[in-house]
Amino acid sequence: MGAAVAICFLLRDGAAGREVLLGRKKRGFGHGKVVGLGGHIEPGETAAQAAIRELFEEACVVLDPAAVQPGGSVDFRFPAKPAWDMECSMFTCTAWTGEVCETEEIAPAWYPVDALPLADMWQDADHWLPMVLAGTVADFLVEMAEDNETVARFAVLGQ
Numbered sequence: 001m002g003a004a005v006a007i008c009f010l011l012r013d014g015a016a017g018r019e020v021l022l023g024r025k026k027r028g029f030g031h032g033k034v035v036g037l038g039g040h041i042e043p044g045e046t047a048a049q050a051a052i053r054e055l056f057e058e059a060c061v062v063l064d065p066a067a068v069q070p071g072g073s074v075d076f077r078f079p080a081k082p083a084w085d086m087e088c089s090m091f092t093c094t095a096w097t098g099e100v101c102e103t104e105e106i107a108p109a110w111y112p113v114d115a116l117p118l119a120d121m122w123q124d125a126d127h128w129l130p131m132v133l134a135g136t137v138a139d140f141l142v143e144m145a146e147d148n149e150t151v152a153r154f155a156v157l158g159q
């Protein structure tokens with residue numbers, strides 16, 4: 001079982017259509033990559049509580065808990081580096097207060113959901129992120145290859 005993490009995709013209607021808030025990691029795991037905002041679930045927290053806390057810590061926004069919707073999960077497996085394994089609970093949210101800010105950890109930015117920055121993301125993201133942003137709620141399995149970058153196996157476990 002990997003470390004428990006939670007991410008949340010803020011969604012808004014922009015001039016050019018639906019947009020999602022992602023962020024470029026400025027340090028730590030996945031440095032340089034564009035990722036979903038979130039992080040580890042701390043003891044005593046629910047996954048949703050962790051997502052709310054992380055969105056505040058990483059992007060300065062205060063989510064409306066009633067608007068935080070379950071978005072399924074991804075089981076990230078790194079057989080060549082099991083310490084990186086993560087069980088990721090996903091959420092979406094359309095209601096928050098505060099202005100998105102850049103923090104020491106991450107530089108958030110809005111992206112059209114139909115023009116995701118997939119070339120700058122983990123290579124597995126194009127397998128599951130478009131589905132999640134289209135409203136699919138499912139449990140995904142991602143198994144990385146020896147290089148910890150390319151995707152060896154992808155599965156949709158439950159929907």
Ligand SMILES: Nc1[nH]c(=O)nc2c1ncn2[C@H]1C[C@H](O)[C@@H](COP(=O)(O)OP(=O)(O)OP(=O)(O)O)O1
Nearest residue numbers: 005007028029035038039040076086088122124125
């Ligand atoms: N293969 C993969 N593809 C992907 O798109 N995201 C992945 C991934 N493997 C891990 N992640 C994400 C899930 C999770 O949001 C993030 C790991 O969290 P981080 O290490 O960034 O947490 P933090 O640096 O925020 O740590 P804490 O704030 O200390 O919890 O990496």
